[in-house]
Amino acid sequence: MEAALDYATRGLAVGPLRGKRPLVDGGYKAFSSDVDTVRRWWQRYPGANIGARPGRGIVVLDIDIRNGGHETWQLITASFAVPETMAFMTGSGGWHLWFTVPYLAPLRSELVHRGSGIDIKHGGAGYVVMAPSVHPETGGLYVPHTWTDIAPLPKGLLQHVFKPLPRPTTPGRVVVHADDAGAGLVRFVAELADGNRNNGLYWAARRALDSGLDIEAQLSDAARAVGLADAEIIRTLASARTAARGTLVGGAA
Incomplete structure (x- = not known):
């Protein structure tokens, strides 16, 4: 006891x-x-x-x-x-x-x-x-x-x-349709250059959350296609969600 x-x-x-x-x-x-x-x-x-x-x-x-x-x-x-x-x-x-x-x-x-x-x-x-x-x-x-x-x-x-994120069906290549919700954000991540991938994914995830778009899976596929590791993707998306919740609850992030 x-x-x-x-x-x-x-x-x-x-x-x-x-x-x-x-x-x-x-x-x-x-x-x-x-x-x-x-x-x-x-x-x-x-x-x-x-x-x-x-x-x-x-x-x-x-x-x-x-x-x-x-x-x-x-x-x-x-x-x-x-x-x-x-x-x-x-x-x-x-x-x-x-x-x-x-x-x-x-x-x-x-x-x-x-x-x-x-x-x-x-x-x-x-x-x-x-x-x-x-x-x-x-x-x-x-x-x-x-x-x-x-x-x-x-x-x-x-x-x-941590569990790995689901793998895209076409590794190294992401197909974006112009009429898909958030297509521009997904395309933005899919074209990120080395050295700016984390920041770019974070920015796109924040924009998607602020716009009410549920496109984390597509953003994850795009980030993985340009070489981001699963652990980095999970961490960056989690940071974006946390920041977005703070904006909704307490004003400016």
């Missing part, structure tokens, strides 16, 4: 587990950071393991060393440095690494590909077992390894964490 209450006071939504299974109605989606609720749960289930649902904008990489997770991690992080972040060792000898993400977009359920040995947990899809819980199969403890601020997700992992 003491550990669960500590997590709750830090704003983390937690709930009691039997092994790894939630004990409360509604499952992990009912987990709470309300201290009184958490206290009642552990009075009802004393000694229960602790589950936690990562907050909005946070992902947890669950590295399972028994299923190749360590080898996958070594392979994909070989070319860049991984910052120190909040980390726990699991009861099976694996790792839970916590990171913030730079924008909100659809996330994968597994890092890189199915069977990589690294699951991705986030608020909309899953939860993690927290220290000092006991692993139901190995009997090992979940223990804190690095208790520090949650670091931003390294850029080298963005393409492995």
Whole structure:
């Protein structure tokens, strides 16, 4: 109970587990950071393991060393440095690494590909077992390894964490019909030169949103056709949406 209450006071939504299974109605989606609720749960289930649902904008990489997770991690992080972040060792000898993400977009359920040995947990899809819980199969403890601020997700992992945007049916070529809504904006993006692609996509996306045009898919195809990576497209379109919402709510962006 003491550990669960500590997590709750830090704003983390937690709930009691039997092994790894939630004990409360509604499952992990009912987990709470309300201290009184958490206290009642552990009075009802004393000694229960602790589950936690990562907050909005946070992902947890669950590295399972028994299923190749360590080898996958070594392979994909070989070319860049991984910052120190909040980390726990699991009861099976694996790792839970916590990171913030730079924008909100659809996330994968597994890092890189199915069977990589690294699951991705986030608020909309899953939860993690927290220290000092006991692993139901190995009997090992979940223990804190690095208790520090949650670091931003390294850029080298963005393409492995976020789902790729749909590929155009004709890669490298975008067909724009003159009578299509937003045809001029799509054509503008499709003709962008290297060095101005991000800014151009952002401008076109803002113009489309301000005009009430739903052409993100077409703009994405055009941006990809001129060489922008999926991660850059997702980030730029998300920035445009955020700025457009700010204009509607608070006046000039």
